[in-house]
Amino acid sequence: MNLDAKVPEGSIEQKWTNAKFNYKLVNPANKRKYSVIVVGSGLAGAGAAATLGELGYNVKCFCYQDSPRRAHSISAQGGINAAKNYQNDGDSVHRLFYDTVKGGDFRSREANVYRLAEVSNAIIDQCVAQGVPFAREYGGMLANRSFGGAQVSRTFYARGQTGQQLLIGAYHSLSRQIGLGQVKMYNRHEMLDVVLVDGVAKGIITRNMVTGKVDRWAADAVVLATGGYSTVFFLSTNAAGCNVTAAWRAYRRGAGFANPCYTQIHPTCIPQEGEHQSKLTLMSESLRNDGRIWVPKSRETAAKIRSGEIKPSEVSEDERDYYLERKYPSFGNLAPRDISSRAAKEACDDGRGIAPTGFGVFLDFADAINRLGRDVIEERYGNLFDMYENIMGVNAYEQPMQIYPAPHYTMGGLWVDYDLQTSIPGLFAMGECNFSDHGANRLGASALMQGLADGYFVAPYVIGNYLGAEIPVGKAGKIDVNDPAFAEAENAVKEKIEKMLSIKGNSTPRSLHIELGKIMLEKCGMARDDAGLKEAIEQIKALREKFWSDLKLPGSADELNVELERAGRVADHLEFAELMCRDALDRSESCGGHFRTESQTEDGEALRDDEVFSNATVWEFKGLDQEPVKHVEKLEFDYVKPGVRSYK
Amino acid sequence: MSERNISVTLKVWRQKNASVPGAFEIYKVDSVSTSSSFLEMMDLLNEQLIEEDKDPIAFDHDCREGICGTCSMVIDGIPHGKKALQTTCQLHMRSFNDGDNITIEPYRSKPFPVMRDLIVDREPMDAIMQAGGFVDQRIGAAQDANALPISKEIADKSMDAASCIGCGACVAVCPNASAMLLTSAKVGQLNLLPQGKPEKDRRALNMVRAMDGAGFGNCTNIGECEAACPKGVSLDFIAKMNRDYAVASAKEFFGVVG
Numbered sequence: 058m059n060l061d062a063k064v065p066e067g068s069i070e071q072k073w074t075n076a077k078f079n080y081k082l083v084n085p086a087n088k089r090k091y092s093v094i095v096v097g098s099g100l101a102g103a104g105a106a107a108t109l110g111e112l113g114y115n116v117k118c119f120c121y122q123d124s125p126r127r128a129h130s131i132s133a134q135g136g137i138n139a140a141k142n143y144q145n146d147g148d149s150v151h152r153l154f155y156d157t158v159k160g161g162d163f164r165s166r167e168a169n170v171y172r173l174a175e176v177s178n179a180i181i182d183q184c185v186a187q188g189v190p191f192a193r194e195y196g197g198m199l200a201n202r203s204f205g206g207a208q209v210s211r212t213f214y215a216r217g218q219t220g221q222q223l224l225i226g227a228y229h230s231l232s233r234q235i236g237l238g239q240v241k242m243y244n245r246h247e248m249l250d251v252v253l254v255d256g257v258a259k260g261i262i263t264r265n266m267v268t269g270k271v272d273r274w275a276a277d278a279v280v281l282a283t284g285g286y287s288t289v290f291f292l293s294t295n296a297a298g299c300n301v302t303a304a305w306r307a308y309r310r311g312a313g314f315a316n317p318c319y320t321q322i323h324p325t326c327i328p329q330e331g332e333h334q335s336k337l338t339l340m341s342e343s344l345r346n347d348g349r350i351w352v353p354k355s356r357e358t359a360a361k362i363r364s365g366e367i368k369p370s371e372v373s374e375d376e377r378d379y380y381l382e383r384k385y386p387s388f389g390n391l392a393p394r395d396i397s398s399r400a401a402k403e404a405c406d407d408g409r410g411i412a413p414t415g416f417g418v419f420l421d422f423a424d425a426i427n428r429l430g431r432d433v434i435e436e437r438y439g440n441l442f443d444m445y446e447n448i449m450g451v452n453a454y455e456q457p458m459q460i461y462p463a464p465h466y467t468m469g470g471l472w473v474d475y476d477l478q479t480s481i482p483g484l485f486a487m488g489e490c491n492f493s494d495h496g497a498n499r500l501g502a503s504a505l506m507q508g509l510a511d512g513y514f515v516a517p518y519v520i521g522n523y524l525g526a527e528i529p530v531g532k533a534g535k536i537d538v539n540d541p542a543f544a545e546a547e548n549a550v551k552e553k554i555e556k557m558l559s560i561k562g563n564s565t566p567r568s569l570h571i572e573l574g575k576i577m578l579e580k581c582g583m584a585r586d587d588a589g590l591k592e593a594i595e596q597i598k599a600l601r602e603k604f605w606s607d608l609k610l611p612g613s614a615d616e617l618n619v620e621l622e623r624a625g626r627v628a629d630h631l632e633f634a635e636l637m638c639r640d641a642l643d644r645s646e647s648c649g650g651h652f653r654t655e656s657q658t659e660d661g662e663a664l665r666d667d668e669v670f671s672n673a674t675v676w677e678f679k680g681l682d683q684e685p686v687k688h689v690e691k692l693e694f695d696y697v698k699p700g701v702r703s704y705k
Numbered sequence: 706m707s708e709r710n711i712s713v714t715l716k717v718w719r720q721k722n723a724s725v726p727g728a729f730e731i732y733k734v735d736s737v738s739t740s741s742s743f744l745e746m747m748d749l750l751n752e753q754l755i756e757e758d759k760d761p762i763a764f765d766h767d768c769r770e771g772i773c774g775t776c777s778m779v780i781d782g783i784p785h786g787k788k789a790l791q792t793t794c795q796l797h798m799r800s801f802n803d804g805d806n807i808t809i810e811p812y813r814s815k816p817f818p819v820m821r822d823l824i825v826d827r828e829p830m831d832a833i834m835q836a837g838g839f840v841d842q843r844i845g846a847a848q849d850a851n852a853l854p855i856s857k858e859i860a861d862k863s864m865d866a867a868s869c870i871g872c873g874a875c876v877a878v879c880p881n882a883s884a885m886l887l888t889s890a891k892v893g894q895l896n897l898l899p900q901g902k903p904e905k906d907r908r909a910l911n912m913v914r915a916m917d918g919a920g921f922g923n924c925t926n927i928g929e930c931e932a933a934c935p936k937g938v939s940l941d942f943i944a945k946m947n948r949d950y951a952v953a954s955a956k957e958f959f960g961v962v963g
Contacts, residue, residue: 108844127773184850230844447791
């Protein structure tokens with residue numbers, strides 16, 4: 058597997074400039090001859106489709122939802138980072154770059170992260186020009202807030218709905234191109250395979266989710282912008298439809314999968330209440346600007362809170378443990394996500410959790426309400442407090458919120474080079490579905506930044522370069538869907554569907570997904586160890602066998618069949634989960650969101666092993682009955698020297 | 706937060722696809738935790754139906770936190786149920802009592818044909834957006850974000866309009882199947898901002914015409930849409946769009962559309 062990252066020459070500040078100059082261009086009159094497929098319509102997908110359409114390429118964009126405006130980017134709440142330094146508090150491109158590399162626990166590629174920081178300012182300019190109504194100050198200037206892992210205020214926001222507003226901004230641009238006929242949009246189409254002709258990505262296979270029709274689509278380049286894989290845990294903050302299928306199918310066709318074990322467990326989510334639950338709801342990290350996190354100092358007090366014997370407000374100040382402020386005084390409640398999550402788990406494992414299940418800590422606004430007044434808190438977080446009351450039936454202005462970490466974002470993904478090209482030529486991966494920018498832990502408000510950076514500002518250059526360099530104008534747009542490679546992929550998709558429908562066993566897809574989620578959360582969640590991971594791998598294999606021998610599906614292939622869609626996604630999760638555990642087993646160090654209990658410091662912090670693991674692990678598929686082959690991309694740190702990641 | 710289990714009886718619209726007639730069916734669901742969401746209750750029923758070798762009920766849903774706008778059913782006659790300012794996915798079973806009868810239907814509007822059971826086709830809403838729901842601006846050509854101050858009041862008002870999630874409840878609840886609230890929310894968001902001003906007239910004309918062209922009805926000031934809107938988008942935006950449209954029509958007559 059060729060893992061040449063193709064990092065451009067020059068100093069880190071010059072790399073993107075040099076790359077852009079050296080990239081091949083496609084003459085404006087020739088662009089319409091080239092076709093590009095974009096799968097996914099979130100920030101990265103809609104951004105890329107709109108940008109490429111605007112440049113004049115023929116774009117086809119696919120999404121499984123009923124409209125591109127529903128992609129899961131919409132659920133991001135808190136904000137988007139940029140190095141504008143409008144606050145005059147010492148921010149710069151270099152600082153955003155530094156914070157992101159450090160936040161990722163020194164497991165990301167420096168050159169990619171620098172580019173991300175470099176284009177961050179243009180993103181804000183672009184969004185404002187699109188009509189995104191960011192929060193503003195009375196003087197008319199943009200407002201900022203702070204987020205975890207940074208000591209400057211660089212986060213731009215639109216109430217608690219920043220993801221929604223940015224996605225709708227991208228949807229504006231995409232809609233404009235659809236209206237102009239530059240982008241053809243295919244809603245309710247699920248991508249089920251990538252097609253390679255002579256080793257180069259030339260198209261995809263989709264299933265029309267309304268009619269069940271399986272179709273072939275050809276293009277000169279294929280962009281996957283299909284999001285993360287947190288639904289492998291069943292319960293996560295992701296939308297119900299999010300899945301790993303597109304990325305997994307690419308992996309099975311030869312694309313390297315990098316660092317699948319890097320998953321982010323978000324510290325501020327509403328705790329699980331019961332077995333009926335279908336998702337975990339995130340409460341924005343921005344709440345940690347004003348909320349204070351605590352548990353009682355004693356187990357006895359915690360037990361009394363759990364049983365309802367006493368109210369949280371009856372616990373006196375000196376009986377409370379504001380554990381983040383105690384352990385990390387300089388970052389306090391704004392410690393990065395991985396660290397905050399583990400600290401919550403530690404407190405609950407110690408028997409001091411306060412939710413009925415024992416897995417929950419308080420996020421308390423009483424001090425902030427006293428200091429600023431209820432009006433200010435309502436203005437800042439009103440919709441989040443409403444959301445909390447809807448779900449929990451509790452007024453958080455009067456009682457502290459209960460929160461607990463939940464699976465959220467996945468830093469691992471398809472391996473890509475500097476040009477966001479996977480190890481399959483012509484196949485690109487953008488946004489959360491690639492592995493490149495966040496290392497082993499993503500900082501808050503950086504996912505939106507990466508999605509839009511990839512879609513608006515990287516895609517037009519790297520796709521243009523690929524088309525200009527690799528596909529002569531005479532051959533542009535001349536891919537034949539009657540090529541045997543398309544027939545083979547289409548048949549494989551159909552066979553899988555038929556096979557699932559023919560089992561007629563007793564286990565529903567949902568019940569199997571729930572079983573998988575439990576294994577993953579327990580053994581490959583916030584803390585992982587050698588024995589547990591080995592057990593998990595065996596359990597996953599057994600569950601996969603159960604799937605293929607005992608699956609129960611209603612209906613047929615040629616109709617709108619929700620359970621069939623679900624089953625296909627669960628089948629891929631059951632294969633992917635094993636790779637995730639293998640990767641977690643192989644990486645015997647702790648770093649960022651990946652915590653191996655065998656590798657920790659005396660006070661329980663993640664202990665990296667830079668000698669052995671200063672790299673990205675990239676897995677190559679060799680068949681389901683064989684172990685995947687491990688490859689390594691060595692990571693070089695020329696600008697940010699790896700150190701102990703201290704937030705104390 | 707006191708959790709308990711209840712039983713409910715559902716009367717649900719079942720329809721195999723757009724070309725066959727549908728009918729109501731009755732289902733009893735037991736052991737529903739009051740802390741579960743309405744859609745989790747539907748999940749429970751569907752698992753039950755699959756076990757009984759029956760077809761599960763198809764319904765649209767995705768984020769399950771009230772922001773994506775995918776969930777769409779009509780509960781006891783009201784899109785997203787009777788609680789104000791909520792989507793179906795945010796409705797929790799603690800709002801119901803043991804023994805309740807609940808009627809669940811798809812959106813029933815001519816522009817939204819039923820695809821299966823509770824799933825309807827809402828693509829005509831996208832067609833309205835494609836006609837003018839954007840700022841005609843090249844990606845990468847923007848000036849510095851702070852170069853153009855926007856007063857907090859205007860930014861906030863624009864944000865009020867922009868909080869529309871495009872669920873279509875306003876259309877479903879309207880006796881005329883009008884999409885005025887949805888359309889005016891987009892026109893309002895963009896026409897308020899300096900960035901949207903240059904195309905203010907064209908936007909109002911094109912989006913209203915696309916709305917009519919897609920088969921949505923006219924507004925007769927009934928106001929059901931505002932009451933059903935899970936995000937509280939105000940009728941004022943319809944009034945504002947009507948003004949923008951009137952001005953634009955007059956300018957069009959004299960050939961000076963901006």
